Amino acid sequence: MDLVNELRRILPAEQVSTNATVLEQHSKDESYHTPHLPDVVVFPKTAEEVSRVLAFADKHSIPVVPFGVGSSLEGHVIPYEGGISLDMQLMNRILDISPDDFLVTVQPGVTRLQLNKELKRYGLFFSVDPGADATLGGMAATNASGTTAVRYGVMRDQVRDLEVVLADGRIIHTGRRSPKSSSGYNLTGLFVGSEGTLGVFTELTLKVYGIPESVMAARASFPSVESAVKAAASILSNGIPVARIELLDQRSIQQINIHNHTSYPEQPALFLEFHGSAAGMDGDMENVKELCAEEGSQEFVFASDAEERTRLWEARHNLAYAFVHHSRGKQQMSTDVCVPLSELPGAVLYARKMMDEYGLDGGLLGHVGDGNYHALILVDPDDPDELERALKVNSYLVEYALSRGGTCTGEHGVGVGKVKYQRQEFGEAIEIMRSIKLTLDPNGILNPGKIFPVR
Amino acid sequence: MDLVNELRRILPAEQVSTNATVLEQHSKDESYHTPHLPDVVVFPKTAEEVSRVLAFADKHSIPVVPFGVGSSLEGHVIPYEGGISLDMQLMNRILDISPDDFLVTVQPGVTRLQLNKELKRYGLFFSVDPGADATLGGMAATNASGTTAVRYGVMRDQVRDLEVVLADGRIIHTGRRSPKSSSGYNLTGLFVGSEGTLGVFTELTLKVYGIPESVMAARASFPSVESAVKAAASILSNGIPVARIELLDQRSIQQINIHNHTSYPEQPALFLEFHGSAAGMDGDMENVKELCAEEGSQEFVFASDAEERTRLWEARHNLAYAFVHHSRGKQQMSTDVCVPLSELPGAVLYARKMMDEYGLDGGLLGHVGDGNYHALILVDPDDPDELERALKVNSYLVEYALSRGGTCTGEHGVGVGKVKYQRQEFGEAIEIMRSIKLTLDPNGILNPGKIFPVR
Numbered sequence: 001m002d003l004v005n006e007l008r009r010i011l012p013a014e015q016v017s018t019n020a021t022v023l024e025q026h027s028k029d030e031s032y033h034t035p036h037l038p039d040v041v042v043f044p045k046t047a048e049e050v051s052r053v054l055a056f057a058d059k060h061s062i063p064v065v066p067f068g069v070g071s072s073l074e075g076h077v078i079p080y081e082g083g084i085s086l087d088m089q090l091m092n093r094i095l096d097i098s099p100d101d102f103l104v105t106v107q108p109g110v111t112r113l114q115l116n117k118e119l120k121r122y123g124l125f126f127s128v129d130p131g132a133d134a135t136l137g138g139m140a141a142t143n144a145s146g147t148t149a150v151r152y153g154v155m156r157d158q159v160r161d162l163e164v165v166l167a168d169g170r171i172i173h174t175g176r177r178s179p180k181s182s183s184g185y186n187l188t189g190l191f192v193g194s195e196g197t198l199g200v201f202t203e204l205t206l207k208v209y210g211i212p213e214s215v216m217a218a219r220a221s222f223p224s225v226e227s228a229v230k231a232a233a234s235i236l237s238n239g240i241p242v243a244r245i246e247l248l249d250q251r252s253i254q255q256i257n258i259h260n261h262t263s264y265p266e267q268p269a270l271f272l273e274f275h276g277s278a279a280g281m282d283g284d285m286e287n288v289k290e291l292c293a294e295e296g297s298q299e300f301v302f303a304s305d306a307e308e309r310t311r312l313w314e315a316r317h318n319l320a321y322a323f324v325h326h327s328r329g330k331q332q333m334s335t336d337v338c339v340p341l342s343e344l345p346g347a348v349l350y351a352r353k354m355m356d357e358y359g360l361d362g363g364l365l366g367h368v369g370d371g372n373y374h375a376l377i378l379v380d381p382d383d384p385d386e387l388e389r390a391l392k393v394n395s396y397l398v399e400y401a402l403s404r405g406g407t408c409t410g411e412h413g414v415g416v417g418k419v420k421y422q423r424q425e426f427g428e429a430i431e432i433m434r435s436i437k438l439t440l441d442p443n444g445i446l447n448p449g450k451i452f453p454v455r
Numbered sequence: 456m457d458l459v460n461e462l463r464r465i466l467p468a469e470q471v472s473t474n475a476t477v478l479e480q481h482s483k484d485e486s487y488h489t490p491h492l493p494d495v496v497v498f499p500k501t502a503e504e505v506s507r508v509l510a511f512a513d514k515h516s517i518p519v520v521p522f523g524v525g526s527s528l529e530g531h532v533i534p535y536e537g538g539i540s541l542d543m544q545l546m547n548r549i550l551d552i553s554p555d556d557f558l559v560t561v562q563p564g565v566t567r568l569q570l571n572k573e574l575k576r577y578g579l580f581f582s583v584d585p586g587a588d589a590t591l592g593g594m595a596a597t598n599a600s601g602t603t604a605v606r607y608g609v610m611r612d613q614v615r616d617l618e619v620v621l622a623d624g625r626i627i628h629t630g631r632r633s634p635k636s637s638s639g640y641n642l643t644g645l646f647v648g649s650e651g652t653l654g655v656f657t658e659l660t661l662k663v664y665g666i667p668e669s670v671m672a673a674r675a676s677f678p679s680v681e682s683a684v685k686a687a688a689s690i691l692s693n694g695i696p697v698a699r700i701e702l703l704d705q706r707s708i709q710q711i712n713i714h715n716h717t718s719y720p721e722q723p724a725l726f727l728e729f730h731g732s733a734a735g736m737d738g739d740m741e742n743v744k745e746l747c748a749e750e751g752s753q754e755f756v757f758a759s760d761a762e763e764r765t766r767l768w769e770a771r772h773n774l775a776y777a778f779v780h781h782s783r784g785k786q787q788m789s790t791d792v793c794v795p796l797s798e799l800p801g802a803v804l805y806a807r808k809m810m811d812e813y814g815l816d817g818g819l820l821g822h823v824g825d826g827n828y829h830a831l832i833l834v835d836p837d838d839p840d841e842l843e844r845a846l847k848v849n850s851y852l853v854e855y856a857l858s859r860g861g862t863c864t865g866e867h868g869v870g871v872g873k874v875k876y877q878r879q880e881f882g883e884a885i886e887i888m889r890s891i892k893l894t895l896d897p898n899g900i901l902n903p904g905k906i907f908p909v910r
Contacts, residue, residue, distance in 0.1 A: 100797035177860030178793035189644035210692040237665035283734025338633040342555035405632030
């Protein structure tokens with residue numbers, strides 16, 4: 001069968017590409033995982049087109065891998081079995097904004113910055129901020145989160161309804177527009193985080209928030225990681241409206257200073273943001289400062305205006321770049337475990353110890369309110385020994401997290417990189433996941449090889 | 456086969472009962488739905504015992520219906536096909552409290568008040584408050600919520616991990632102890648709200664919260680339902696730390712006055728509660744008062760101390776009783792639709808109109824932040840004409856909600872009462888739910904006839 005010509009019967013010819021550059025762009029993500037070319041890239045414009053492609057692929061058992069902007073970090077979008085890369089970039093329209101319902105409906109190729117730019121005109125914003133300007137379809141597929149999850153929740157908490165095209169081409173809606181429901185099974189929550197293995201999202205209805213009346217940010221330095229985490233716990237349990245609470249270790253602050261020509265004390269630090277009412281904010285800010293002082297914070301600085309605040313968060317968001325840019329020939333491998341809150345200080349200290357032991361450089365940063373931290377390990381992809389040491393440390397950090405009730409991935413997802421930990425993490429429950437997969441995708445065409453081996 | 460004797464081979468004899476009173480207790484819930492006797496009631500003490508009962512029942516295709524305290528409102532626990540009522544009351548131990556992780560692990564028969572009594576010693580509380588002192592297993596099974604969902608979320612948001620016994624007796628864990636995860640499929644979210652149709656919960660790990668530093672409550676009266684809802688929307692979008700925001704219509708306030716000898720203005724009202732830091736609270740409270748005044752509130756009263764606050768919330772929680780107690784021979788039928796936020800005022804006004812048109816008395820109350828409201832309709836169970844009129848109004852309110860993007864049940868669940876709306880609400884997605892059910896429970900033994908017809 002001539003796959004490309006068959007697809008050109010189904011879709012307009014210009015929406016089906018085998019251009020070498022296009023294939024290469026769809027062979028990789030932003031991770032260290034080995035690229036693999038798809039046989040063809042298609043660019044659907046409607047759910048009906050997605051449905052036709054899937055029904056065709058299902059009939060002929062051709063793999064289909066959905067693709068957003070390729071910002072995934074565990075090889076999710078790499079088509080290891082070839083087949084069709086389903087690029088959603090032409091489905092990039094914001095279909096509805098309902099300010100009174102705090103809801104938007106978007107196509108999956110809309111990116112979060114594109115959405116936030118539009119929402120600003122309504123005094124609204126979309127909360128999930130994974131750093132990259134990912135597509136909302138991709139963010140839902142991996143259950144992405146980021147710095148604001150401590151306040152607003154993760155991607156799964158924002159998705160109210162999905163239009164999903166199933167492997168056989170059927171189109172369903174999983175949810176409703178009401179804020180709550182105890183009706184039917186929670187399919188929305190099941191599809192979110194399924195990484196393209198259960199269906200392809202063609203429409204998302206998402207929760208949005210009013211831009212807070214008052215936003216404050218601050219930076220606090222601490223003598224140790226433990227004291228920083230303790231201060232974070234006090235702030236979190238005091239009813240203070242924390243929107244972001246990020247831990248950066250000493251090495252990370254050092255790199256921020258190098259990259260941004262700042263002179264922050266080279267100590268573990270918390271970067272904080274608060275969203276609340278103007279009336280409530282003043283009292284709370286004094287309170288935060290005191291709670292940090294009680295844990296020995298030696299420098300506490302408010303970033304009161306928008307410009308200072310932006311500078312602070314840019315420094316945080318650009319941390320990976322700050323490392324890579326100043327380390328010739330190096331790339332970044334990011335670990336992503338998440339542990340119970342009480343285990344975070346120990347996990348972070350263990351990570352630094354392992355990196356030191358294996359001669360690896362890089363930063364440690366944590367979403368302290370979520371128990372989720374990343375080791376940004378610098379690796380030279382052309383140095384197999386260093387790559388192997390980094391992989392070994394990554395696996396030690398996962399083992400540490402799993403042995404303490406944590407998970408191998410807090411927000412990046414499983415992709416191919418974390419497949420090997422699924423059995424250890426879930427035990428027999430893996431069989432239930434597998435049976436759901438086989439029920440919804442009996443021919444195994446949807447993103448094969450991701451999350452767990454099906455057969 | 457002699458079912459009872461077979462079960463007595465599996466469990467200690469005293470954990471298997473066919474006592475007439477025991478059977479009768481397990482034939483009904485708190486709703487208007489027709490009772491039906493189980494053949495036998497069993498009282499397991501461990502997951503292994505549950506596993507043995509289920510493996511046996513599965514082999515012989517005997518229905519199994521899990522039972523908590525029987526406070527469900529849509530007939531969930533009624534064993535319409537007879538078989539085994541699986542009463543979880545002996546599995547009522549709190550297994551672990553981890554204050555630093557903000558987690559507890561409980562057996563399914565622990566009730567929310569039992570848990571909260573214990574948590575208080577740690578300065579913690581469990582947030583979900585459906586009114587009844589339900590078991591936590593039952594609350595997870597129906598994805599219960601209540602007055603505090605606007606701040607802390609619904610039951611599904613609190614469940615971090617479940618131990619579940621599957622139909623064939625296998626025992627799995629669905630989640631981990633870390634605050635976030637993007638690993639595997641979201642089985643936890645799928646089992647929560649599955650109403651005993653996919654498995655039996657034998658252990659729950661739940662999120663708990665620090666008791667807030669400062670709690671304030673208030674009552675505000677408004678000239679109309681619309682103005683009360685508008686005030687609620689302003690408060691919600693202002694970053695004020697609302698923990699409860701309940702709408703009561705004029706008829707409800709009237710009944711509260713009769714029952715409690717209060718003299719609240721007989722107008723639509725908001726009952727409010729705020730959880731925050733002491734430092735932030737003062738400014739916010741002035742703000743709330745102003746926002747209510749802007750929507751025309753004519754009386755605004757703070758309940759500043761704990762006693763006054765308790766009085767306010769008791770009046771709210773006892774509303775159903777206040778109606779039933781003063782209406783000789785009447786019982787309560789509670790509707791439970793949930794609509795997009797902007798549709799709430801229209802839905803509440805429509806409900807009153809329909810009740811008037813069909814000559815029915817009762818109150819209307821709403822979880823305003825969630826779009827969820829209840830019509831508490833007074834019905835005489837011995838008056839078939841009144842019962843039919845009430846059922847008709849209930850169905851009109853569901854139709855209204857569904858036609859506006861809402862759901863037939865915001866928090867009570869489907870049970871048997873809302874089975875007939877599932878197809879209309881979910882369309883083709885019902886087939887996916889059905890295929891998941893058939894995969895996990897191929898012999899259809901788990902709570903048959905609930906949520907949707909399987910075959």
